[in-house]
Amino acid sequence: MKDTDPTKEPSALSIIAVGFDGSAPAAAALDWAAVEARRTGATLRVISVVHYPGVHAGTMESVPILPASLLNRANKLSAEAASRARKVLDVGKLETQIVIGAAAEVLVAATDSVRLLVVGNRGRSDLASTVLGSVSFAVTAHAHCPVVVVGEGAVLVGPQRGVAVGVDGSSTGNLALDLAADLAAHAGAPLRIISAWDLPAAESPAYDYWETVSPDADLARIQHDVALKVVTAALERARSRHRMLVVTSDVLQGQAGAVMAAASHDAGLVVVGSRGLGGFTGLVLGSVSHHVIHTCACPVMVVRTPASDRPAATRQEGVMAGSRTVTWWDPDPEGRPDDDPHIPPRRP
Structure with missing residues (x-):
């Protein structure tokens, strides 16, 4: 078998996403993701999540009416992330997004269009309104691509590590x-x-x-x-x-x-x-x-x-998003294997 790297294949998605909430673990995750993006030639997409009760999930552009203080903090957070990532990456290899919603829900949805998601461990932010440690756990359980969980003081992979x-x-x-x-x-x-x-x-x-x-x-x-x-x-x-x-x-x-x-x-x-x-x-x-x-x-x-490679019914998953549960239901519940303990009971 020849030497290969799936990130180099033309058909592979060339985007690495990272969740950023301004905490120290999130900063460590951003640094790790930026280095990995540079190593593989991928584009880095930095996602900052704004949790605002009563507003449906979506990008900042789709939800224009927000308190000025929240909007200013979100923009400041995104700018901070971009400035940090630019120390490693060229501007053309960097994207920033501000997304309205619950952190776990937003990050799981983001894994549909990226090849790797990176999150910090045990961070906390009032913007995300959740403990990032619990978000990292929920995301790894439901993501559609590999997830890397990074804590403070993380070292990089290399000859010594x-x-x-x-x-x-x-x-x-x-x-x-x-x-x-x-x-x-x-x-x-x-x-x-x-x-x-x-x-x-x-x-x-x-x-x-x-x-x-x-x-x-x-x-x-x-x-x-x-x-x-x-x-x-x-x-x-x-x-x-x-x-x-x-x-x-x-x-x-x-x-x-x-x-x-x-x-x-x-x-x-x-x-x-x-x-x-x-x-x-x-x-x-x-x-x-x-x-x-x-x-x-x-x-x-x-x-x-x-x-x-998973049964169709495993699309039926529960994602813990802060204090609320976001659930996707299998449109064909008859296909659910009754003996799978990881799949919730059928919808009444």
Whole structure:
């Protein structure tokens, strides 16, 4: 397989979006996004969100009547973002938008037309009227493209700070691996591939299953061997994709979130898939994602299963936008898999 970077393909969207609310984490996210845009030749779109009760979501131009004080603060915030980004990017590679709405809703909608979204972690703004930490969690759960969550003091990927990726053999895990390998290769950084495994908790359904089916089995050895097989295949995949890439691999016991958080201390970026199998199951919609996003010592990229690979009914999602919920309903609820815990019940 030849060396490749999906951001270089002619068909790839050439826009990186970043949410900006003026907080320190948002500034760190803007800096990270600007450097990544320069590295890949992408255009950077800076989105500032104005939450004003009673006004429907839309761009500033579509909602001309706003309090002068709010309008002035929004324009000042956008100008601040543009000034900061221009230290890294040419004017022709920079766009700014002021959008009316709830932060999570606006940023999720923005992912329809960009290849990457970058958000700060644990920021706060009265313009967004929400804690950006919770927004980052909601966005990673519902975005239509990969999302990078950046905290204060983030370091950049490079020869001294590589990319760590969690793999589990799923299609989403492979997509995360490919993106991680591409980014590492083009940043001249090493890639570390990690497969996590752990024993099921006693009295859990999984534990009961193994006790019933194969009570004499060495469960620890079985779990380790599966993880080893996964990481070996991932190693071969990364090396065939980028022959000159420095790649290492590890099979580690522990909960996926804790394993990746530990790996983040030596990394410039942690990459995980959101709908994988094994140790990374339910990453975004469960407690593991919260652990990864909020405890990693470096930026985290969350890669979701492509929409084309998900059942149509998964379009039915709940997005937490500040204190209100924005819901998209599947027009054909009969297609909803009843056993999918990530999909809300059918609409009455």
